[in-house]
Amino acid sequence: MQTELTADVEPIRFHGQTDGTLDLIDQTLLPVELTLITCRDVETVWEAIKLLRVRGAPAIGIAAAYGVVIGMQTVGDDDAAAFWKRLDEVTDYLAGSRPTAVNLFWALDRMKRVAHQLRDSGTSITDIRIALLEEAKAIHAEDRETCRAIGRHGATALAGASNFLTHCNAGGLATADYGTALAVFFTLQDDGKDLHVFVDETRPLLQGARLTAWELAQRKIRATLICDSMAAQVMREGRVEAIVTGADRIAANGDSANKIGTYSLAVLAKAHGIPFYIAAPISTFDMAIESGDEIPIEERAAEEITHGFGRQTAPAGINVYNPAFDVTPAELIAGIITERGVISPVTRELVAQMFAAK
Numbered sequence: 001m002q003t004e005l006t007a008d009v010e011p012i013r014f015h016g017q018t019d020g021t022l023d024l025i026d027q028t029l030l031p032v033e034l035t036l037i038t039c040r041d042v043e044t045v046w047e048a049i050k051l052l053r054v055r056g057a058p059a060i061g062i063a064a065a066y067g068v069v070i071g072m073q074t075v076g077d078d079d080a081a082a083f084w085k086r087l088d089e090v091t092d093y094l095a096g097s098r099p100t101a102v103n104l105f106w107a108l109d110r111m112k113r114v115a116h117q118l119r120d121s122g123t124s125i126t127d128i129r130i131a132l133l134e135e136a137k138a139i140h141a142e143d144r145e146t147c148r149a150i151g152r153h154g155a156t157a158l159a160g161a162s163n164f165l166t167h168c169n170a171g172g173l174a175t176a177d178y179g180t181a182l183a184v185f186f187t188l189q190d191d192g193k194d195l196h197v198f199v200d201e202t203r204p205l206l207q208g209a210r211l212t213a214w215e216l217a218q219r220k221i222r223a224t225l226i227c228d229s230m231a232a233q234v235m236r237e238g239r240v241e242a243i244v245t246g247a248d249r250i251a252a253n254g255d256s257a258n259k260i261g262t263y264s265l266a267v268l269a270k271a272h273g274i275p276f277y278i279a280a281p282i283s284t285f286d287m288a289i290e291s292g293d294e295i296p297i298e299e300r301a302a303e304e305i306t307h308g309f310g311r312q313t314a315p316a317g318i319n320v321y322n323p324a325f326d327v328t329p330a331e332l333i334a335g336i337i338t339e340r341g342v343i344s345p346v347t348r349e350l351v352a353q354m355f356a357a358k
C-alpha cells in the first residue's frame with residue numbers, strides 16, 4: 001500500500017485483535033517511496049527485521065512483540081501443548097533475525113514471561129493470547145513515553161548547544177515516536193531552539209541519508225548531509241558542538257554498540273574536544289554482559305558494500321568485511337541519555353544506579 005510521503009504515518013501499527021495484522025513502513029524504500037507492508041505471518045515480520053524494512057533497536061523490539069502475536073495465530077485455543085510449543089518456536093525464530101540490538105531479546109523475553117506467568121496462575125489459552133497482544137501494545141506505548149523522556153533529559157543536558165552531528169537513524173522510524181538521538185533535537189526544536197544537524201550518510205546502507213535527513217526535513221530542522229569521512233573536517237572547522245547517536249546494546253560498564261562508524265566518531269570527538277553522547281532507553285542496556293567485548297556484532301552480506309543499491313562498485317570476488325555495528329568504549333562517551341536521566345560520567349557504578357532507578 002503506497003501512501004503520502006509524510007512523517008505523520010505511524011511506522012509500526014497493529015490492526016485488530018489477536019487475529020490482527022501488522023503494518024510497517026518499508027524503510028528500505030525511503031526516502032523515495034512511503035510504502036506500508038502488511039505482515040500476516042511471522043515469516044513476513046522476521047524478513048522485515050532481517051532486511052531492515054523495520055530497523056532501529058526499539059522498533060525491532062516492538063515489531064518482534066507483535067510478531068509473536070501473529071506467529072501464535074497458526075495454533076488454536078484448544079490445544080495447549082501445541083500453543084506452548086509454538087510460543088518457543090516463534091520466539092526462537094524471531095530471536096534469530098538480528099543479533100546485536102538487545103531490545104529484540106528484551107521484548108521477546110517480556111512476551112514469554114507474561115505468557116508463562118499466566119500459565120502458572122491457570123489462565124486459559126484464549127486469555128493468554130489476549131494478554132500477549134496487550135503486552136505488545138504496552139511495549140509499543142511505553143516506547144512513546146520513553147522517547148519523550150529521553151528527549152526532555154537530552155534537551156536539558158544539551159540546552160547550551162545548537163550545532164550537532166548524528167549518525168545512522170535514531171529517530172521516529174527507529175522507535176515508536178520521537179526517537180532517541182533525534183528526540184533530543186526534536187525537543188530542542190519544541191523548546192524554540194534554532195538548531196543545525198550534520199547528518200552522516202552512514203555507509204553502507206545510508207540510514208543517515210535516507211532516513212535521518214528525511215525525518216529532519218519533515219520537521220523542518222536545518223540539516224546538512226555529509227559522507228561519513230567528512231565528519232573530522234566539520235569538527236575541525238568548529239561546526240559541531242555535540243554529537244548524539246543512538247545505541248543497539250549497552251554493556252554494564254557503559255560500552256555501547258551502535259551503527260558501524262559510531263566508534264570512529266567518538267574517537268574524533270575526543271580529538272576535537274567535542275562531547276559525544278549516546279541516547280538510548282533502559283531496554284537497550286544488557287546488564288548481563290560486563291563489557292562491549294561480549295556484544296555480538298552482526299555481519300551482513302558483502303553485496304551491501306560491493307553492490308550498494310544495485311550497482312556494482314567493486315571488483316567481483318574482492319574480500320569484504322561488513323560488520324554492521326561497532327562498540328564505543330565508555331570512556332569516550334560524555335553521557336548516556338536515558339528516559340530516567342543522564343548517566344555522566346559513564347561508569348559501571350552510575351550505569352548500575354540508573355538501571356536500578358525507577
Ligand SMILES: CSC[C@@H](O)[C@@H](O)C(=O)COP(=O)(O)O
Binds near residue numbers: 179260
Ligand atoms: C533508536 S535506534 C538506535 C540504533 O538502533 C541505531 O542507531 C542503529 O544503529 C540502527 O541500525 P540498523 O542496522 O539500521 O538497525
